[in-house]
Amino acid sequence: MKPQGLLLVLSGPSGAGKGTICKALLEQRSDLVYSVSCTTRPPRKGEISGVNYIFTNHEDFEDMINNKGFLEHASVYGNYYGTPRAYVLEQLKAGKDVVLEIDTQGALQVKENFPDGVFVFIVPPSLDELSKRIYNRGTDAEDVIKRRLSAATSELAYASKYDYIVVNDEVEKATSKVSKIMDVEHLRVGRTFYIVDEICKRCKKEEC
Amino acid sequence: MKPQGLLLVLSGPSGAGKGTICKALLEQRSDLVYSVSCTTRPPRKGEISGVNYIFTNHEDFEDMINNKGFLEHASVYGNYYGTPRAYVLEQLKAGKDVVLEIDTQGALQVKENFPDGVFVFIVPPSLDELSKRIYNRGTDAEDVIKRRLSAATSELAYASKYDYIVVNDEVEKATSKVSKIMDVEHLRVGRTFYIVDEICKRCKKEEC
Numbered sequence: 001m002k003p004q005g006l007l008l009v010l011s012g013p014s015g016a017g018k019g020t021i022c023k024a025l026l027e028q029r030s031d032l033v034y035s036v037s038c039t040t041r042p043p044r045k046g047e048i049s050g051v052n053y054i055f056t057n058h059e060d061f062e063d064m065i066n067n068k069g070f071l072e073h074a075s076v077y078g079n080y081y082g083t084p085r086a087y088v089l090e091q092l093k094a095g096k097d098v099v100l101e102i103d104t105q106g107a108l109q110v111k112e113n114f115p116d117g118v119f120v121f122i123v124p125p126s127l128d129e130l131s132k133r134i135y136n137r138g139t140d141a142e143d144v145i146k147r148r149l150s151a152a153t154s155e156l157a158y159a160s161k162y163d164y165i166v167v168n169d170e171v172e173k174a175t176s177k178v179s180k181i182m183d184v185e186h187l188r189v190g191r192t193f194y195i196v197d198e199i200c201k202r203c204k205k206e207e208c
Numbered sequence: 209m210k211p212q213g214l215l216l217v218l219s220g221p222s223g224a225g226k227g228t229i230c231k232a233l234l235e236q237r238s239d240l241v242y243s244v245s246c247t248t249r250p251p252r253k254g255e256i257s258g259v260n261y262i263f264t265n266h267e268d269f270e271d272m273i274n275n276k277g278f279l280e281h282a283s284v285y286g287n288y289y290g291t292p293r294a295y296v297l298e299q300l301k302a303g304k305d306v307v308l309e310i311d312t313q314g315a316l317q318v319k320e321n322f323p324d325g326v327f328v329f330i331v332p333p334s335l336d337e338l339s340k341r342i343y344n345r346g347t348d349a350e351d352v353i354k355r356r357l358s359a360a361t362s363e364l365a366y367a368s369k370y371d372y373i374v375v376n377d378e379v380e381k382a383t384s385k386v387s388k389i390m391d392v393e394h395l396r397v398g399r400t401f402y403i404v405d406e407i408c409k410r411c412k413k414e415e416c
Binding site for chain 1: 329331332334335361364365367368370371372373374375385388389391392393395396397400401403404407408
């Protein structure tokens, strides 16, 4: 019997580095697939439907919302974004692990709809470091940076809703921690009890 | 702030190899200490009190039971055996991880008294393999072996009460899995939330 895959939800304040860790994990773990989001925003040049996003229209998206077709969804600047439930569940059923890289609001919606997921909160080693990272992007004005930092602090308050907290001081170390979390979550009793069950069944047959 | 240590409870049917894994873990992890049991049985030649066991008498042992001084205890062939609560809690408070290697009855008592422990159930890859291991000890008669196997099967029924199941197919692999479980359990939100708390406190001071 092949056990079901894991749903890994990587979240945390912007600037914590969840995107970089997600990319590194996908390179390292061949059993891991990325959940492609669905959106109503028009494709940009070079974007391929099914790879970057699944592109759809407002009507179809709202139908999917009504049919509980999303693990989470949000509206940003008039466009919808969402994680299609069916794709994720199919992959898990086939024994593949699935990763979602998502903001805290989305992660909490996923937790309501799929509490069996593994919820990892990525944090920067300090707010100084977060501030440096946002400054180093070099694209934002002073007040935008302050707003971002303030938002990041508010998001930290959600950390207690997650299963694990991983400090992203170095990407390689943090990625290795998240990868270990996945290995270990596969050993959880809810995911491994079938092994004991099989031993017991065989035993009953042999009348031991 | 130094976080509290982990209480690791290694359990499983006899012949699963929990003792071997426990020994290997203690060699590999310098932050791990072994919880020495207390007993009323007389010391054997060469045994040192405080190293092999803490040797005590019936009266003192029963006083400790009445004062809730044990995380678990049992009476075997007229002698008491128990895990002293104070020693374990002191070590954990000092930030040390503690390992108990214990049978299923004891593990379930520990779970009642200390639900924050990490409960790992070690299983043999198959009953055939368990049977081979018990045969290979070469000391038991046929009916004793059958009794042991039957007891092992009954103990498997307790697996669902644990947090993790680790199949001991190769000692090195199984030890590495348990070691990973310890690393990852240190990342659990209940044990890492203080990091976020510290970031937030610093942030309030700096009024960001």
